[in-house]
Amino acid sequence: MNETPLFVFSMVCYILAFVGFSAHISLNRESFYTPSRGVAWAGVLAALVALGMRWHGAGHPPLSNMYESLVTLSTLIALTGLVFTAKQPLPMLEAGTCVTSILMFGIASVFSSDVKPLIPALQSYWLHLHVSLAFVGESLFAIAFILSYLYCFQKIMAGSTDNKIFTGMLDKIACYLVVVGMPLAFVAGMALLASHLSSHPYYGGRWSGLVWGVIVPSIVTMLLLMVLTWIYRGAVHKGVGKWLPDADSLDKLIYRAIALGYPLFTVGGLIFGMVWANKAWGRYWGWDPKETWALITFLVYSIYLHVRLARGWNGTLTACLSIFGFLVTMFTLFGVNFLISSLHSYGG
Amino acid sequence: MRTIHKIFVSLKSAVILIAILTLLATLGTLVPQNLDAVDYLKSYPRTGHLILSLGFDDMYRSAPFQTCLWLLSISTLACIMTRWKNTWRKLSARLERASAKEIRAYEAGHQLSGSLIESWPSTFANVRTDEAGVQIALNTSGSSSLLGGMFIHIGLLLILAGGLIGVYLGVETVIRGSKGDLVPVPPLAAVRAARDADKIARMARNIRAFSPEDPRLNSMREQIESLHEKYKEGLASPAFRIRFNELWIENYQSPDGRSSGVKSWNSRVNFIEGTQESDQVLVMVNQPVSYGDYTFYQSSWNKFYRKVTVKADYVENASAATGIVVDPGLFPVTLELTLKEPVKPDWAPFELVMVDFMPDFRIINERFISVSHELNNPAAMIAAYDEAGNIAGRAWAFPEDRMSMAGHVTSMPFRFTFVGAEAEYESGMQMAHDPGKPVVWLGCILFSLGMIMSFYVTYRECWLLVYPDGACYIAVTGNRPARAFAEDLAQLDGQLTVIDKDQSHHE
Structure with missing residues (x-):
């Protein structure tokens, strides 16, 4: 049985959930929250069933190529978002995880969804352990990223009425850079990917799917959101005040997401990867670009934890570090496959 | 000495070292590694010299990178020593060092909501009275969490140490063999000698690219020769052989x-x-x-073809041109050729050698190149040598359906057609x-345990202050935000408060 309709259903659920969460925040309607969560859960469950079907059909977990990686990560991000907010409702975070999942699925649709048999090196139970645990860690980094973005967004909203919110000009610039720069960086990254795909005959005309399916809708949605935020800035300001915890709590939530994700990523992505590499290639570390970038991701989050725990730094600086960490994570996952030749290139 | 110690203990320097390491590792993935010096000078006309002089052409073995690793190891060691003191203090004499003022400053704390139960001393593991007569009671749980940071840093240090052992004492090479081959495996010392010879040879190539007359080149050549000699000796008397x-x-x-x-x-x-x-x-x-x-x-x-069968036909025109006399009645004949092994058939006046065989050839930039191991588009190049050892002619053998191409590339009185080839496999x-591996695995285990202890085990300190005037204050603290201890605080409050029977009855 083809699992694609289930994935499409789950995407529709995420879109509806995003609309529901947005309406809940902007219209200040409490009654929208629970149904939106229910719809998001339906989307996650549909995606999990679809992943299970794909696993059953292929005989291996859906972690072996770019399409499968993106779809699995997209599902894990939505799931982690829902679990993370189970005790403390955070509609803005939940809306953010829906958007991230939709975008990841959109990018996944550019790649071939054909089930291909596993190459010999991937036929190991370490594939399950290494990739799945690393993905759970990465989905928690995604949560931290969304929270960090919201932290900066909240600061800008609060700063529009009280400039003392910012500790200095650098703080203000950093917040604006994150809030305005991240969507632009996403569009630029996608444009680069489209240009890369268009230059490779293997991908055929799939780059146009990326342009019309991801880039254009993202730009339109972003512009729409920016205009609406500007027009209804008063309501948004109130909504942010009501639906987001204070800056300090948000900062602690970012730390919590990273503190949960860091050990999982380190054990799954690095240590299990080392054990597997030792079994498959005869050495646990070979400075392969993918390995090196996984180490770089680990080092960036290590810096975050060191400065936050030992030096007590928090606020915009650590939020920016968390955002940088997630960008590095995404480059490790996808950028390396396209831009740098590596032993892990089968992932692409 | 104290300044140096301060630098290494400082978190700031650890963060700076991690940041430099991150930057160097990033550069290592962006700059192509282990190419020859000329390639860098050609690809990076402006920065090529800098890349080579800093050793960034082999980033992870370069002096800056290795120095950074060594410094990080020292910094980690200093951190372990400092941490140990603090952790030991917390583990061994937490109650003795705590003051009522400190406990009252904890965010998760308040006055006891009712009267203190009489049996409260039995619910606490440790109680002491300070100089002001305040009784301070403490219960702790999840103390292993305090050791998490230690474990992480010891684990990291072991991983770094194991990695360095591997760099200096480890060897890695590839051996190949086909069915029936008996391949000698040299002793470790010989393989290390070969590894060192390769390293020096690469360095020598780089030096030669800058200054071909550099006096160091001679001594390097001698070193390489001596190391190669050692390797050859190892091959001659191997540790063992693999069949x-x-x-x-x-x-x-x-x-x-x-x-x-x-x-x-x-x-x-x-x-x-x-x-x-x-x-x-x-x-x-x-x-x-x-x-x-x-x-x-x-x-x-690897799949390769050593034995190829071809069919030979007599080409009359070519024979006339070369003046060779053969009996046309003998043809066609089938001939088995082995790669690079000369054959002298009775019907030919010269020796034939299959000099090359491509199972799946393509003509790319006017050159014949094989694109796969499969017999999709085979081509064999056959050379003929006369009695004096001079080339007498060359011919390509293609399958029957592609023989139209053969006429253009035959300079012999024979036309060869590919019939079949026997595939052989080579195992790589x-x-x-790597003697550092056990150290690395031990480090990984400690590192993982440390992370579990630090991030997933909650360390709790439940405090009770009983003042001489009877006032009681409770607080809970640990390695989580104060809000996370709200439930523990309520529980402690309930545990220590006398239940008012009337009130509970009414409730």
Whole structure:
């Protein structure tokens, strides 16, 4: 049985959930929250069933190529978002995880969804352990990223009425850079990917799917959101005040997401990867670009934890570090496959 | 000395070192590694010299990177020593060092909501009275969490140490063999000599690119020769030999029965040491085998064709041009050729040698190149030598349906047609020895345990202050935000408060 309709259903659920969460925040309607969560859960469950079907059909977990990686990560991000907010409702975070999942699925649709048999090196139970645990860690980094973005967004909203919110000009610039720069960086990254795909005959005309399916809708949605935020800035300001915890709590939530994700990523992505590499290639570390970038991701989050725990730094600086960490994570996952030749290139 | 100690203990310097390491590692993935000096100078006309002089052409063995690793190791060691003192203090004498003022400053704390139960001393593991007469009681849980940071740093230090041991004492090479081959495996010292010779040879190439007359080149040449000699000696008296008995490839089958990609490749080998012969062992991808000082991993395979069968036809016109007389009635004849082995057939006045064979050729930039191992588009190049050893002619052999091309490339009185080829397999095995590995694995275990203890185990300190005037204050603290202890605080409050029977009855 083809699992694609289930994935499409789950995407529709995420879109509806995003609309529901947005309406809940902007219209200040409490009654929208629970149904939106229910719809998001339906989307996650549909995606999990679809992943299970794909696993059953292929005989291996859906972690072996770019399409499968993106779809699995997209599902894990939505799931982690829902679990993370189970005790403390955070509609803005939940809306953010829906958007991230939709975008990841959109990018996944550019790649071939054909089930291909596993190459010999991937036929190991370490594939399950290494990739799945690393993905759970990465989905928690995604949560931290969304929270960090919201932290900066909240600061800008609060700063529009009280400039003392910012500790200095650098703080203000950093917040604006994150809030305005991240969507632009996403569009630029996608444009680069489209240009890369268009230059490779293997991908055929799939780059146009990326342009019309991801880039254009993202730009339109972003512009729409920016205009609406500007027009209804008063309501948004109130909504942010009501639906987001204070800056300090948000900062602690970012730390919590990273503190949960860091050990999982380190054990799954690095240590299990080392054990597997030792079994498959005869050495646990070979400075392969993918390995090196996984180490770089680990080092960036290590810096975050060191400065936050030992030096007590928090606020915009650590939020920016968390955002940088997630960008590095995404480059490790996808950028390396396209831009740098590596032993892990089968992932692409 | 104190300043140096301060620098290494400082978190700031650790963060700076991690940041530099991150930057260097990033550069290592962006700058192509281990190319020859000329390639860098050609690809990076402006920065090529800088890349080479800083050793960034081999980033992870370069002096800046290795220095950074060494400094990070020292910083980690300093951190462990400092941490140990603090952790020990917390573990051994937490109550003795705490003051009522400090406890009252904890965010999760308040006055006891009712009267204190009489049996409160029995609910606390430790109680002491301070100078002001305040009784301070403490219960702790999850103390292992305090050791988490220590474990993480010791683990990291072991991983770094194991890695450095591997860099200096480890070896890694590839051995290849076909069915029936007996391949010598040199002792460790010989393989290390070969590794060092390669390193020096690369350095020498780089130096030569800058200054061909550099006096260091002579001594380097001598060093390389002596190391090569050592390796040759190792090959002559190997630690043991490997006999390749079998290599087979398994393919995935599509529903229509066609092969759709390689599923696995496997070798069956014996290890022979002197007169001792081991049992036959199977080496598969993801299933390495250890013998002697080495571990063998099935890393690659190669399919090649040593024996090719061709059909030879007599070409009358060419014969007239070369003046060679042969009996046309003998043709066509079938001939078996072995790669690079000369054959002298009765019907030819010269020796024939198959100098090259390509199973799947393409003409790219006017050159013949094989693009796969499969016999999709085979071509064999046959050269003829006269009695004096001079080239008498060359010819390409193609399959029957492509022989229209052969006329253009034959300068012999014969036309060769490809009939068939016998595939042989070659097994490629990664052979590695790394004495640092056990240290690295131990480090990984400690690191993982440390992270679990630090991030997932909650350390709790439940405090009770009983003032001489009877006032009671409770607080809970630990390695989580104060809000996380709200429930514990309420529980402690309930546990220590006398239940008002009337009130509870009414409730």
